[in-house]
Amino acid sequence: MKVRRLGSTALEKVWGTAETEPWYPRGAGKTGEVWFCAPEEPRLLVKFLFTAEKLSVQVHPPDSAGPGKTYPGKTEMWHVLRAGPDARLALGFERPLNRDEARAAALSGEIEGLLHWYAAEAGDTFFVPAGTVHAIGAGFALCEIQQYSDVTYRLYDYGRPRELHLDAALAVADLGGHPAASAPVDLGNGRRLLVECPYFRTESITVDGVVTWPSAPRTELLVCLDGDGQFGDEAFAPGQVWVVPERADVFSIRAHDGARLLRVWVPDVERASLPADALSSASKPAAAKIGRPTSGTLASSVAAVASALAALSCCLPLGPFVLAAGSAGAAGLFLSLQPYLIAFSVLLLAVGFVQAFRARKCGRGRRALNVTVLLCSTGLVAAMLFLYVPASAPAGQPAVAALHLDSFRQLFNAAAERTRVVMLLSPT
Numbered sequence: 001m002k003v004r005r006l007g008s009t010a011l012e013k014v015w016g017t018a019e020t021e022p023w024y025p026r027g028a029g030k031t032g033e034v035w036f037c038a039p040e041e042p043r044l045l046v047k048f049l050f051t052a053e054k055l056s057v058q059v060h061p062p063d064s065a066g067p068g069k070t071y072p073g074k075t076e077m078w079h080v081l082r083a084g085p086d087a088r089l090a091l092g093f094e095r096p097l098n099r100d101e102a103r104a105a106a107l108s109g110e111i112e113g114l115l116h117w118y119a120a121e122a123g124d125t126f127f128v129p130a131g132t133v134h135a136i137g138a139g140f141a142l143c144e145i146q147q148y149s150d151v152t153y154r155l156y157d158y159g160r161p162r163e164l165h166l167d168a169a170l171a172v173a174d175l176g177g178h179p180a181a182s183a184p185v186d187l188g189n190g191r192r193l194l195v196e197c198p199y200f201r202t203e204s205i206t207v208d209g210v211v212t213w214p215s216a217p218r219t220e221l222l223v224c225l226d227g228d229g230q231f232g233d234e235a236f237a238p239g240q241v242w243v244v245p246e247r248a249d250v251f252s253i254r255a256h257d258g259a260r261l262l263r264v265w266v267p268d269v270e271r272a273s274l275p276a277d278a279l280s281s282a283s284k285p286a287a288a289k290i291g292r293p294t295s296g297t298l299a300s301s302v303a304a305v306a307s308a309l310a311a312l313s314c315c316l317p318l319g320p321f322v323l324a325a326g327s328a329g330a331a332g333l334f335l336s337l338q339p340y341l342i343a344f345s346v347l348l349l350a351v352g353f354v355q356a357f358r359a360r361k362c363g364r365g366r367r368a369l370n371v372t373v374l375l376c377s378t379g380l381v382a383a384m385l386f387l388y389v390p391a392s393a394p395a396g397q398p399a400v401a402a403l404h405l406d407s408f409r410q411l412f413n414a415a416a417e418r419t420r421v422v423m424l425l426s427p428t
Contacts, residue, residue, distance in 0.1 A: 001245040003213075003222070003231045006046075008241070009035045014160060015138075017052035023081075023141070023239030024048075036241040040219040043148035044200055044264065046241050048081075048141070055136045057090070057111055057156040060149075061172040062130040073130040076146035077182075077195045077202060079262065080124045081225060084139025089126060090115035091134050092178030099170050102133075106155040106166055118180055125182045125194045125202075131174040143223060145264055147199050196267060203263045207255040213244070220244040220265040227259030 010024070013032025020031050036046040060074035078089070094116050097105070105111035115135060120126070128134055133155065136142070153169035154162065185193040190206035207229070222231070222242045229236060232251040236242060236259075253259075 001248045003234065003242050003244050003248060003251055005234065005236075006036045006038065006221075006241045006243055009037075011035065014162075015051055015053040015055050017050050019052070020048075020050050020141075034239070036223075037148070038219070038221055038241075038243060040243065040245065044221065044266070045146050045148050045150070046221060046223055046264070047144040047146070048239060049078075049136070049144055051136055051138050051140045051142075053138050054158060056154045056158070056160070056162070057106070057115065057133065057135045058152050058154050059133045059169045059173045060128075060130050061151055061153070061168075072147045072149045074147050074149045074151055075130045075197060075199050076128045076144055077200075078126045078128065078136075079143045079145075079194065079202075079204075079225075080120050080122050080126075080140065081143055082141035083121050083124075086137075087120060087139035088117040088137045089120050089134070089140075090117045090137070091126060091128065091132060091180070092116050092174070092176060093133065094177070096177070097175040099175070102155075102170055102173065102175055103166060106164070106169075109156060109158075111156050116177060120181070125184065126180075127182050127195045127197070129174075129197075131172050132178060133169075133173050133175070134178075143225065143262065145195075145200055145202055145223075145262070191263075194262075198268060199266065200264055201267045205261045205263050206258065207253050207261065208258045209255065211253045211255075213251050213253055215247050215250055216244070216265075217247060218265050219246045220263060223262035223264065225260045225262060227255055227257060229253065229255040229259050 010027075010031050011033045012029045014030070016030035016032030018027050018030065020026060020034075024031070024034065030052065031050055033050075034048040038044045038046070060076070062073040062075075064071045064073065090112075093114050095114075097114065102111065105114055112135070115133065117137075118126075120140075130147075153165035153172070155164065155166065155169050155173075157164065182195055184204065187193055187203065190208070192204045194202045194204055196202075207227075213231075220243075222236075222244060224236050224238050224240045224242070226238055228238065231242060231253055234242075
């Protein structure tokens, strides 16, 4: 299968503008949105927005479960393409409100002044979870990535003759604050992670010259922001969206004088289809591979403390114990590296035993204390091994049965090779 271009639909809006260049030719009407609907499952909606006036103060609902079906909500992100000198975005409130305060402020129009308005410039990215009360000011060109839904509840519309939805909006609105613009994470080779959530992952990619695009086991979207070039033998230009089908043929991207793209896909299809209550804690922006603490966190933290105490209890070298402390402590937090860190913890504790044996000049009592503390640390790290469940393990599977011993043995051997240097360089 080959990469192919998506068709678009331009929509006029009361707040739209004719200033749509360089993405689209200047028009006679007030273009507000240009839509691109990805036909593959799971479906996403990509929009280019152009504003000459403020949009309404509004909110989008989260996923909702119906009879035998989950109805998608609207979690979205905005990537700023162009911003006027005074352009501002509103996300969340300056202070938390209750429902009665929010209703009264919406009816009076005071709600606009209670919102938290952020200055924005080209290149900024804002993550907007469902339930966030928000507004977009005048003078923007944005690219919006969102769930395949366009349900919007208006709270305030600046006196325009359009329907408001106060009851529905207040039922789903988060009346608190918002963490402001997302901080991009540099991934190297011209890639930056902008947003990752259960519904989509978006990277910014700068292409200069020729890049080979490999086949992937998922459908991806390429959103063209700046520059032009070719996908294989197909020409691309700003304002276009292309689909890279699952397991598509390998192709090359050739950029003319540089091009900037957004690469979008759904990171976990099963997780993205869960009901809203299962996703409530996972819809925050994830800038790095840092997971929530697991049942192994306590064991790893205590193991780190025990290793550090062992380092101070006698005349043993600090190196192995400091490394063991850091590795064990991090294993409970950095879930994507957990098996590697557990393997290093075990190996470094073994190094501690070797050093304890070699440090025979210590007194008998202190040697016994070292061995005791190291045994406790080993027991705690062993507990982590039994509590560790790989991400691919089926739900409800016992932890011990879920351990992939062959994979862990490979990680252990790799860690042992790296750790050999520590043992050789440690003083006696």
